[in-house]
Amino acid sequence: MTLNPALDLTYTVDALVPHATHRVRRVAERAGGKGLNVAAVLHALGEPVLATGLLGGATGAVVQAKIRTPHSFTPIGGETRRTVTVVDRTDATGLWEPGPVVTDVEWAAFQANYVALVQDAEVVVLSGSLPQGLPDDAYAVLIRLARRHHCRSVLDTSGAALERGAAAGPDVVKPNAQELAALQSPTAAVVESHGPEGLIARTPQGSWRAAPPEVVTGNPTGAGDACAAALARGLRDGTPWPALLADAVALAAAAVKAPVAGEIDINHYRATRERVHVQPHG
Amino acid sequence: MTLNPALDLTYTVDALVPHATHRVRRVAERAGGKGLNVAAVLHALGEPVLATGLLGGATGAVVQAKIRTPHSFTPIGGETRRTVTVVDRTDATGLWEPGPVVTDVEWAAFQANYVALVQDAEVVVLSGSLPQGLPDDAYAVLIRLARRHHCRSVLDTSGAALERGAAAGPDVVKPNAQELAALQSPTAAVVESHGPEGLIARTPQGSWRAAPPEVVTGNPTGAGDACAAALARGLRDGTPWPALLADAVALAAAAVKAPVAGEIDINHYRATRERVHVQPHG
Numbered sequence: 001m002t003l004n005p006a007l008d009l010t011y012t013v014d015a016l017v018p019h020a021t022h023r024v025r026r027v028a029e030r031a032g033g034k035g036l037n038v039a040a041v042l043h044a045l046g047e048p049v050l051a052t053g054l055l056g057g058a059t060g061a062v063v064q065a066k067i068r069t070p071h072s073f074t075p076i077g078g079e080t081r082r083t084v085t086v087v088d089r090t091d092a093t094g095l096w097e098p099g100p101v102v103t104d105v106e107w108a109a110f111q112a113n114y115v116a117l118v119q120d121a122e123v124v125v126l127s128g129s130l131p132q133g134l135p136d137d138a139y140a141v142l143i144r145l146a147r148r149h150h151c152r153s154v155l156d157t158s159g160a161a162l163e164r165g166a167a168a169g170p171d172v173v174k175p176n177a178q179e180l181a182a183l184q185s186p187t188a189a190v191v192e193s194h195g196p197e198g199l200i201a202r203t204p205q206g207s208w209r210a211a212p213p214e215v216v217t218g219n220p221t222g223a224g225d226a227c228a229a230a231l232a233r234g235l236r237d238g239t240p241w242p243a244l245l246a247d248a249v250a251l252a253a254a255a256v257k258a259p260v261a262g263e264i265d266i267n268h269y270r271a272t273r274e275r276v277h278v279q280p281h282g
Numbered sequence: 283m284t285l286n287p288a289l290d291l292t293y294t295v296d297a298l299v300p301h302a303t304h305r306v307r308r309v310a311e312r313a314g315g316k317g318l319n320v321a322a323v324l325h326a327l328g329e330p331v332l333a334t335g336l337l338g339g340a341t342g343a344v345v346q347a348k349i350r351t352p353h354s355f356t357p358i359g360g361e362t363r364r365t366v367t368v369v370d371r372t373d374a375t376g377l378w379e380p381g382p383v384v385t386d387v388e389w390a391a392f393q394a395n396y397v398a399l400v401q402d403a404e405v406v407v408l409s410g411s412l413p414q415g416l417p418d419d420a421y422a423v424l425i426r427l428a429r430r431h432h433c434r435s436v437l438d439t440s441g442a443a444l445e446r447g448a449a450a451g452p453d454v455v456k457p458n459a460q461e462l463a464a465l466q467s468p469t470a471a472v473v474e475s476h477g478p479e480g481l482i483a484r485t486p487q488g489s490w491r492a493a494p495p496e497v498v499t500g501n502p503t504g505a506g507d508a509c510a511a512a513l514a515r516g517l518r519d520g521t522p523w524p525a526l527l528a529d530a531v532a533l534a535a536a537a538v539k540a541p542v543a544g545e546i547d548i549n550h551y552r553a554t555r556e557r558v559h560v561q562p563h564g
Contacts, residue, residue: 017375019375020375022375024377025380093300093301095300097311098305
């Protein structure tokens with residue numbers, strides 16, 4: 001689920017020089033949003049998945065046309081945002097549009113669609129930032145609605161949306177290590193991402209550390225989303241935590257190996273998942 | 283006429299820092315293209331005008347929806363380009379997408395539409411760069427087609443497109459001072475822009491220099507297009523060169539006073555046009 005998707009534009013230039021004019025050598029356009037990446041990974045694995053969220057305006061229409069998984073988005077009046085990433089020989093420069101302001105009526109329409117979807121779903125993944133206009137407890141509201149309809153939830157966000165959402169008791173919270181300190185007494189499982197070093201999971205069944213067999217170089221964008229996809233699938237299947245974490249680490253590594261966020265190197269995934277080191281922690 | 287229009291995005295940020303991530307404070311979107319600016323200025327003056335050119339893809343549809351004048355664009359398969367201008371407290375940084383590659387079939391379709399339009403027009407203004415795929419003599423072809431149908435022409439472009447186009451004998455060529463040196467023995471009138479210092483015109487009827495009564499500060503983008511609009515109107519009306527040049531300088535100044543390219547400060551225009559200094563030159 002992606003409440004704040006984007007049209008991600010990547011511009012390749014020779015060197016970004018402030019206050020100069022640049023001819024862009026190459027333009028890449030993709031549907032951006034953490035929830036869309038989660039859906040794309042599950043779709044690539046052959047799992048039934050449906051992407052949802054909010055889309056609006058001409059940019060929203062472009063994003064929708066680029067989504068390759070089944071989807072059911074709620075239309076909004078505002079314009080879906082763009083992100084521009086300017087890649088030069090040194091590194092990347094990001095420009096993030098502020099995005100639309102969502103009205104109360106649109107938020108209510110989304111919730112109505114969401115309730116219909118979670119009635120048929122086993123797990124919902126709530127990913128990414130909240131657009132302007134939504135309350136900080138938006139994810140808390142959605143987590144409670146899911147639970148009422150016997151749908152489990154994975155929360156992957158940050159800041160106030162994480163803090164308020166985690167308080168509603170999602171089944172899994174996936175903060176990064178820095179965000180963890182802000183979380184007050186989570187009752188659910190917490191899966192902390194430690195970047196290339198892997199994951200630490202603290203669950204009612206125990207705590208584990210899972211590390212990839214080797215360091216993978218590539219594009220780390222989307223690794224966390226691949227991990228969230230693995231958590232959702234494992235939650236649905238009741239996979240024991242050690243096997244689930246091995247799967248999550250292998251999928252994250254396979255996402256790093258793929259050049260584009262939301263894609264995975266399926267061969268790398270298959271070759272890695274039996275070799276992830278999982279051991280009890282703490 | 284705009285063969286290479288754009289969706290112009292202006293992003294306001296605090297300070298552009300290479301290899302950092304920026305939250306864009308404000309996003310402005312407009313239909314960009316020198317010919318669209320010319321049409322907008324003539325439309326604001328109450329003159330009958332029709333904008334034409336090439337538009338394609340989702341970005342082309344957004345541009346088309348933003349055009350406020352009558353228009354008749356030829357659709358192309360490629361995506362109309364975007365330009366991103368990042369404005370910070372110091373200055374502006376430009377990122378120009380390469381734009382679509384126009385096919386021979388699309389170019390032929392455009393010419394068919396163009397011939398129908400010039401049959402009913404008195405003057406055509408050919409403005410801006412050529413998209414990829416068009417020959418360097420594209421403007422020359424269009425100038426000859428216009429002449430065959432008794433339609434006069436104003437050419438405002440640069441580089442090879444200017445050199446080859448000027449050779450076809452448009453009624454007025456409007457190069458900037460740097461481009462002038464490259465022009466081989468133009469037979470038509472040449473109106474050189476000298477930025478805030480005004481214009482120098484070399485015509486079969488004589489040469490004049492026209493200067494604004496005072497320096498105007500503001501947004502110089504679009505001043506040249508306002509000047510081209512004045513030239514087109516004067517050509518249609520057979521306005522004597524001194525009065526035509528005074529009008530062009532006043533309209534250019536009124537464009538500088540307006541915050542957005544393609545708009546003019548009509549009161550500034552009215553207050554200025556009687557006060558432009560025009561004197562014989564050379």
